[in-house]
Amino acid sequence: MEYETVGPLRADIYEQLARIGKIVSHPKRIELLEILCQSERRVDSLALATGLQLTTVSAHLQTMRQARLVETRREGTRIYYRAAGAEVCEFVKALGDLARARLAEVDQILREIEVGGHSAEQVSRDDLIARVRRGDAVVIDVRPSEEYEAGHIPGALSLPLEHLEARLDEIGSDVEVVAYCRGPLCLLAPQAVAILRRRGINAQRLEDGMPEWRQAGLAVALGIEPGSM
Amino acid sequence: MEYETVGPLRADIYEQLARIGKIVSHPKRIELLEILCQSERRVDSLALATGLQLTTVSAHLQTMRQARLVETRREGTRIYYRAAGAEVCEFVKALGDLARARLAEVDQILREIEVGGHSAEQVSRDDLIARVRRGDAVVIDVRPSEEYEAGHIPGALSLPLEHLEARLDEIGSDVEVVAYCRGPLCLLAPQAVAILRRRGINAQRLEDGMPEWRQAGLAVALGIEPGSM
DNA sequence: CTCATATTCCATAGATCTATGGATAACACA
């Protein structure tokens, strides 16, 4: 059979696509996007969260801004970055999905973190809603508190992973707990579940996280909940 | 407000995601994936189609294989590459969608190719199906013939863009033509529409392409159609 | 106006990636 030389899409177009591809070709930039899909952040906060130098983060952010994947908002001397629209977060999610589907390594890492191989049962969104309705479960948001404030599952208690051990008393020991975080690839919730189980608390994780909840069109609560639930 | 240092996902995971990101950080690799989502191909064929040196294409393919995005099949001395599953093609599509949503440049390039600004009306899948049922339209597949053979819309006529002008007589001048190709970013169909209109033939393009048709779960025909339609 | 804070800009050294030609490997066919 004969093969033809056909220029299917003009090269320019592929170059544009590659602009976006380049953004997700660096692990730290993916991490930044994941964080920015949870809440807007200042540059110094992002540096702290990713462990990068301030100027390095700034450089990455500039790149990402040129590719139109993030946008900024100025407030006095500080500049807040955010993901430029839901499509960006959906794309990051698609990347994660593909990685889980094709790269055994990812699945393995995720499994390793699981509570001593119990293959921690995961709770679906519908499941979570049903349990909360029945008053059967306490939902905890183990992300950093600013991400909680930027949007959380209504009724969820903010209990950032790093404070979990210190604030265990806020959770009754005989309740059922469902923890959630940034998404299926986020390790905060699995770690929280591990901690809680070690204390004999019946804990499970939501199978995905806040962005998915949002994308599903479910109600999102902002700020701090009036009373602890 | 205080910000915390939390390592949300273990770095390893982001590195895995970046493995996939790296693949789509080079325009030629995106082009290769797009082609491989249409049909399997031999290395030399890919070199021809992309205008790259054989050994360069081979190198790219190796990279892509290590990232598990493509797979191979050997037949004697030749090796056929193919996309490693529908998720890969969906991801490439997601990349294109994001680019169109966020990068004005992409939309502009696509618009430039349009037939002298008629903003060529696009036909939806349902529309196309309805027209064919009514016998109202002739559907032509303007991709290279091997892609047609690997899967095409049932009843469509294979009329690769490069042969279109020479084979115009196969199309009545008073029929309505719907052309399709690889997807919304593919320039084959728009070019075909432009050619046909210049000849006074009433042509339109399908708004997306074969992969989307497939993903929609619609019937796909293989090989060569028994008679021209 | 001056100072302090939050970021960006700039230059650069080191690391990584890409394209390429020559050599090598796998296979089919005489």
Added chain:
DNA sequence: TGTGTTATCCATAGATCTATGGAATATGAG
């Protein structure tokens, strides 16, 4: 076994990317 075909491997020069520290900007406070 020898030869031709198809593709991969290898080494490398040149291009691009990343991290980093110091300088420059922009804004608000005093």
